[in-house]
Amino acid sequence: MEKPEFEELLRAIGHEFNDPTLLQRAITHSSFANEAGHSEDYERLEFLGDAVLELIVSHMLLDRFPEHKEGELSRLRASAVNRHTLATIARRLGMGEFVQMSRGEEKTGGREKETILADVFEAVIGAIYLDGGLGAAGSFIERYFDLLFAGADERILFTDYKTRLQEASQAQLAATPTYRILETTGPDHDKRFVVEVSIGRAPYGTGTGKSKKEAEQQAAKVAYERLVPEGMAEKDAEE
Incomplete structure (x- = not known):
């Protein structure tokens, strides 16, 4: 330089x-x-x-x-x-x-x-x-x-959808979400992850990201919005 x-x-x-x-x-x-x-x-x-x-x-x-x-x-x-x-x-x-x-x-x-x-x-x-x-x-x-x-x-x-999903699923379904990697693609310096989140035995959403953590957050967001009605989700964000 x-x-x-x-x-x-x-x-x-x-x-x-x-x-x-x-x-x-x-x-x-x-x-x-x-x-x-x-x-x-x-x-x-x-x-x-x-x-x-x-x-x-x-x-x-x-x-x-x-x-x-x-x-x-x-x-x-x-x-x-x-x-x-x-x-x-x-x-x-x-x-x-x-x-x-x-x-x-x-x-x-x-x-x-x-x-x-x-x-x-x-x-x-x-x-x-x-x-x-x-x-x-x-x-x-x-x-x-x-x-x-x-x-x-x-x-x-700072929206942490994994935490929100866990709290909502435990309250509504008495179950804790689990995450699993469906697919990993790309070279080591530019990987892409696809993650699925399930509650109980039912899949609730998938997400993609350049890290496992990012993909999990995206999957949790999909699942949270599916599990919690829109009005309830907005109320939860304001509390």
């Missing part, structure tokens, strides 16, 4: 690195590391950044929603720290154009893949944490999640 481009990325992130090689590693995809013969990509930093992100967001939720109980906070956190949200923030920062990846990965649209963007965002958090500590990482995270939490009612923004 040329120096002007690297400095542009530093400005976008807003953290002055004492060790810029940490950021360099945070934007290095495994395809580039393998192609260039490098030993390190962003995956270890992503692992660390994921833990730091969960800690900081947990603290933010405690402060912002003092009336919420543990279960509600857990659902909010799980819904906030998801691939789509992280990829959206990464796009705002323009991270995709700075990721070092192989030509093959780039040709398949790697710079716009949600999985890669979300992973890089977490890796950058890990890099900031190692370079500047928890305070620096927290400031970076809060800058974007403060806007997210302030931008919409959390009940609408």
Whole structure:
């Protein structure tokens, strides 16, 4: 990466690195590391950044929603720290154009893949944490999640259909939903899952997604809307 481009990325992130090689590693995809013969990509930093992100967001939720109980906070956190949200923030920062990846990965649209963007965002958090500590990482995270939490009612923004379906099915049918993968297609870097949800022995819906979790949420949404009448579903969302 040329120096002007690297400095542009530093400005976008807003953290002055004492060790810029940490950021360099945070934007290095495994395809580039393998192609260039490098030993390190962003995956270890992503692992660390994921833990730091969960800690900081947990603290933010405690402060912002003092009336919420543990279960509600857990659902909010799980819904906030998801691939789509992280990829959206990464796009705002323009991270995709700075990721070092192989030509093959780039040709398949790697710079716009949600999985890669979300992973890089977490890796950058890990890099900031190692370079500047928890305070620096927290400031970076809060800058974007403060806007997210302030931008919409959390009940609408964070819809967890798996939880809603479980609560509704237990109340109405005294049964817990179960999920199974019907189909997995695509290469490792771009898989697609088809999941079916059943209540008791009856199938209630199917969903597709680029991860098992996303497909399960889509299937749960179909099943929930089938199980709960529209008016009741709206009332449940408002409670």
